[in-house]
Amino acid sequence: MTSLRLFTSLTAVAAFGAATLIAMPAEAAPVVDAAKSDVSFAIKQMGVPVEGRFKKFDAQLAFDPKKPETGKVAFTIDLGSATMGSPETDVELPKATWFNTPKFPQATFQSSAIKGLGGGKYEVAGKLSIKGATKDVIVPVTLSATGATATATGTFAIKRLDFKIGDGDWSDTSMVANDVTVKFKLQISGLGAL
Template sequence: MRWNLDSSHTNVAFSVKHMGLFTVRGQFKKAAGLVVTNEKGVPERVEATIEAASIETGDAQRDAHLRSGDFLDVENYPEIRFVSRKVEALGEGRYRILGDLTIRGTTREVALEAEVSPPVKDPWGNTRIGASASGTLNRKDFGLTWNQVLEFGALLVGEEVHFTVDVEAVAVPEPAAV
């Protein structure tokens, strides 16, 4: 079965250390994608596309810098893309999703730990599932290398990025047999 991400109920959030002291949190406001499950509801494929320019951290100057060539370079790389390669069941609705993440034209394998809800009917007759996934990546692996070493030795921007993805997906009706 195919499920489309409901963009109004999808959140892609991240956090990174600033000056080794404070955690800056942000999110991408525009994401789309799909999940394909087998007849038992087990995820088999996950694809997602994030609009890189939709990044928000609550500070307009920082957001502009993150969109610039120093970081995401959104003019040349407007999308961040994830395509799963393998989904491993961990039990009790939990999965490890291995896949290719492409940021700024560089693709690296990442692992997500995900928890998927059982399907439910919404008030409008649609079938929905929910999922939460999380992971960590090193931004330098994707060419995001801009930084400054501070007087006391800490980095201005941490290299490790933690991310969480919370989604709701709506089942796409199967076409009627002819």
């Protein structure tokens, strides 16, 4: 009789524990609010700085600011959403010479390591793929928080010809510089305390 009572009590405790675990919400992954975020690029054309931006992008984050080395970042940019603010230029960007969006609709970044530098600063190493070419990049990121919302900002440089952006006649770097500066400001919810 005692064994039966003990078994029943243990079963009840196990059932309660399982029900509690099922009822507990899983820790939500951080979410980037694309509508309140910005990804832009800057380049010099005949020595004059020009800027553009991407209107559509998505990010998947698994990141704890207290354990950055365990984090992962995956970022996707819709290259067809690129705009430089001029209809004449914007109609050229999807063409084969530039982004070739019919063949390569997206650029992607996949992190391989995240290093905390202190003071809300991080280095995110990973692979950037654009137009069929993949290169290793290191992206410096600064995180700041206001209430439950965090902001990630950063700037890094790439060489456009490494990714065959501006092929053919446009590979002349006296016309369009090879150096491209990429900037981002991402609003993130659910990141946790910094």
